Amino acid sequence: MKIRIRYFASLREITGQNEELLMVDERTSVADIRPLLVTRYPRLQPILERSLCAVNRGYVANETVLHEGDELVFIPPMGGGNLQE
């Protein structure tokens, strides 16, 4: 099945694109996508380790199973979490 993955901020710069379509097996979870991306873009590894994940514009757990046409985005930490900033 086909899923759409969109890249923002540091992920966009490392992958060199805004989005791509991935062909994955049925029952593929968010967790399964992470090593797949690291294989393709090794420099993503440290960022993916710190990233949350959103499917169809809402945060989801790593175990979430993907479906045809889902929009997947890995979300690296935002800069404003520190009140001293």
Added chain:
Amino acid sequence: MEPIIQLTREPLNRDTLIGAVSHPGVGGIVVFEGVVRDNARGKQIRYLEYEVYPEMAEQQIRTIIAEAERRWGVERVAVAHRFGRLEIGEASVIIVVAAPHRAEAFDACRYIIDTLKTTVPIWKKEVASNGEEWIEG
């Protein structure tokens, strides 16, 4: 009223946002304005680049405002965030909360900005005199 949510490349307009939440029943308006500072962790900042995941950011901001309404009963809220290149001194975010009394307006405004900074997918890149980097909280 329906909350006002703006994600825009254009300069933010504080007066327009204040006007939009004003109402005869309002007794206090709290405004938080975040502006671009010229230094961070000892670095001299030249400018900032903000990037947004627009569809999700809007949805997350809507959720945060709904929670503020539930907790403090505030009903007149505007949230505007700018993206793209911002120069020193320019506003990156403006939160306006109008309420019958000041206490709810202060608390709701504080909650909205603090939660926005940690949960809304908007990223900041600092471009300094000695290089650039995406900032993580």
